[in-house]
Amino acid sequence: MLVANRGEIAVRVIRACRTAGLQAVAVYSDADREARHVALADATAHIGPAPARESYLSIPRLLAAARETGCGAVHPGYGFLSENADFARAVEKAGMIWIGPPPEAMEAMGSKISAREKMRAAGVPVVPGALIEPSEEHREITSSGEEVGARGAARRVGSPHPATSGTFEEIPSSVLSLGFPVVVKASAGGGGKGMRIVRDAASFSEAMISCRREAVAAFGDGTVYVEKYLSSPRHIEVQVFGDTHGNVVALGERECSLQRRHQKVIEECPSSAVTPELRARLQSAACDAARAVGYVNAGTVEFLLEPSGRFYFLEMNTRLQVEHPVTEEAFGVDLVALQLRVAAGEPLPELPSAPSAHAIEARVYAEDPDAGFLPQAGRLLAWVEPSGPGVRVDSGVTAGGEVDVHYDPLLAKIVAKGRDREEARKRLAGALGETIALGVTTNLSWLKRLLEAAPVVRGELHTGLVETLSLPALPPPPDEVFEAAAWVLSRAASEPGGRPARGALSSPFEGRFRMGGA
Numbered sequence: 001m002l003v004a005n006r007g008e009i010a011v012r013v014i015r016a017c018r019t020a021g022l023q024a025v026a027v028y029s030d031a032d033r034e035a036r037h038v039a040l041a042d043a044t045a046h047i048g049p050a051p052a053r054e055s056y057l058s059i060p061r062l063l064a065a066a067r068e069t070g071c072g073a074v075h076p077g078y079g080f081l082s083e084n085a086d087f088a089r090a091v092e093k094a095g096m097i098w099i100g101p102p103p104e105a106m107e108a109m110g111s112k113i114s115a116r117e118k119m120r121a122a123g124v125p126v127v128p129g130a131l132i133e134p135s136e137e138h139r140e141i142t143s144s145g146e147e148v149g150a151r152g153a154a155r156r157v158g159s160p161h162p163a164t165s166g167t168f169e170e171i172p173s174s175v176l177s178l179g180f181p182v183v184v185k186a187s188a189g190g191g192g193k194g195m196r197i198v199r200d201a202a203s204f205s206e207a208m209i210s211c212r213r214e215a216v217a218a219f220g221d222g223t224v225y226v227e228k229y230l231s232s233p234r235h236i237e238v239q240v241f242g243d244t245h246g247n248v249v250a251l252g253e254r255e256c257s258l259q260r261r262h263q264k265v266i267e268e269c270p271s272s273a274v275t276p277e278l279r280a281r282l283q284s285a286a287c288d289a290a291r292a293v294g295y296v297n298a299g300t301v302e303f304l305l306e307p308s309g310r311f312y313f314l315e316m317n318t319r320l321q322v323e324h325p326v327t328e329e330a331f332g333v334d335l336v337a338l339q340l341r342v343a344a345g346e347p348l349p350e351l352p353s354a355p356s357a358h359a360i361e362a363r364v365y366a367e368d369p370d371a372g373f374l375p376q377a378g379r380l381l382a383w384v385e386p387s388g389p390g391v392r393v394d395s396g397v398t399a400g401g402e403v404d405v406h407y408d409p410l411l412a413k414i415v416a417k418g419r420d421r422e423e424a425r426k427r428l429a430g431a432l433g434e435t436i437a438l439g440v441t442t443n444l445s446w447l448k449r450l451l452e453a454a455p456v457v458r459g460e461l462h463t464g465l466v467e468t469l470s471l472p473a474l475p476p477p478p479d480e481v482f483e484a485a486a487w488v489l490s491r492a493a494s495e496p497g498g499r500p501a502r503g504a505l506s507s508p509f510e511g512r513f514r515m516g517g518a
């Protein structure tokens with residue numbers, strides 16, 4: 001099987017191949033010759049230079065690699081080409097098995113506008129919103145000469161919220177009827193890109209223009225629409241699975257409300273806000289959503305949940321999700337193994353109907369929380385992963401490896417499970433404190449402080465919470481950090497080129513150092 005990805009997800013899929021008795025082929029760019037996923041695979045294929053467009057995003061190069069290594073299947077991981085229907089079709093046309101949903105289901109959910117329409121038709125509640133067609137643009141956008149046409153009447157999508165006061169002649173009435181704040185979204189958007197929150201009428205026009213611009217630049221499609229911006233909802237998503245025998249099941253929910261700039265940082269399963277009754281309703285809506293598009297394999301239906309218990313469809317991700325391990329740990333299932341079985345035509349086995357543990361995941365990024373979370377790159381001089389009861393680490397890096405500017409700065413996911421939320425939370429905070437990363441600044445300490453913030457401890461979460469918290473200042477590093485750094489520097493001084501060799505630095509740290517996120 002070709003693993004058409006890199007980093008921790010490639011490592012995760014390679015492990016699943018081993019369990020399934022399949023041989024895994026890793027692909028790598030110039031920047032990844034010494035990467036961990038390459039070292040772990042049974043065979044490897046070089047696919048091009050470092051820029052993803054010329055390697056991990058190149059369909060011809062990935063297909064050539066699969067052919068040359070005699071692969072019979074392709075797993076796309078997540079990110080890169082995982083939601084690209086053209087790639088799925090090309091894999092199937094080449095006579096190989098695509099480990100993912102049918103391309104038609106990917107397309108149906110690929111445009112947020114068409115996904116909303118399909119969900120409404122299937123009786124799944126969607127966030128109230130308004131379509132802004134090119135003929136219905138705001139006057140200022142038209143006069144700015146940007147790719148838009150004449151104005152007309154706007155069409156309403158979803159159930160309207162009452163309008164706020166004021167008259168805003170130039171803004172379509174369907175937008176006004178939602179009431180501010182609203183969010184302008186790119187239909188092709190994803191990964192937090194192509195989204196603008198608009199708090200009042202005066203900023204609507206500017207938000208439309210900049211959202212459109214960003215959408216064209218990032219996705220080559222400037223279609224945007226408007227949604228009611230819900231105040232302080234929770235992000236609750238449901239893991240669904242379909243097989244080729246017509247079965248669709250849901251495996252509980254994940255709470256992903258701890259976000260920074262609409263990007264998830266800590267996820268958990270189950271959600272402390274979801275009762276068995278609400279879980280049943282969420283799962284039923286998610287299965288309806290999946291059935292409406294003929295879904296097969298693993299997918300995630302995302303909802304926003306209001307304190308009242310009302311929830312609305314947000315989008316469906318037609319792939320494995322970064323945060324899938326919390327479902328695996330809470331339900332005791334291997335989702336990637338299930339993906340392989342379903343892709344081989346097997347029916348879904350009997351699956352647990354409720355979680356038997358609580359699991360929380362933290363995303364460890366190479367980024368500097370004290371410098372606006374700026375992504376960091378460079379050589380990881382030391383990397384020591386935590387362990388202990390209930391601790392799982394899905395990582396894509398090794399000591400001495402390079403963190404490259406060309407790729408997502410996700411280094412690892414640290415997951416802890418416990419009998420209940422508090423046990424899982426304490427285990428995760430402990431594991432984050434034990435993790436050692438030297439050479440590249442990470443968000444380890446920030447994650448640990450976030451997990452220990454009072455509302456997080458109480459489980460009182462919402463998607464805007466992180467921005468409102470002022471986390472305690474970093475405590476001064478313990479002496480061990482200085483000792484470790486001195487040791488790294490002395491090793492470096494004795495190496496040719498002044499840099500320690502790959503892998504040379506990990507073992508002496510094992511068990512020697514405990515620090516609050518170096």
Ligand code: ADP
Pocket residue numbers: 127183189190191192193195227228229230231233235259262263302304314315463
């Ligand atoms: P992306 O595809 O870029 O991930 P999503 O539509 O999934 O974007 O939204 C990502 C996050 O943005 C959500 O989890 C939520 O925090 C916030 N968000 C999106 N739409 C709304 C909305 N209508 N009201 C409130 N928050 C929203």
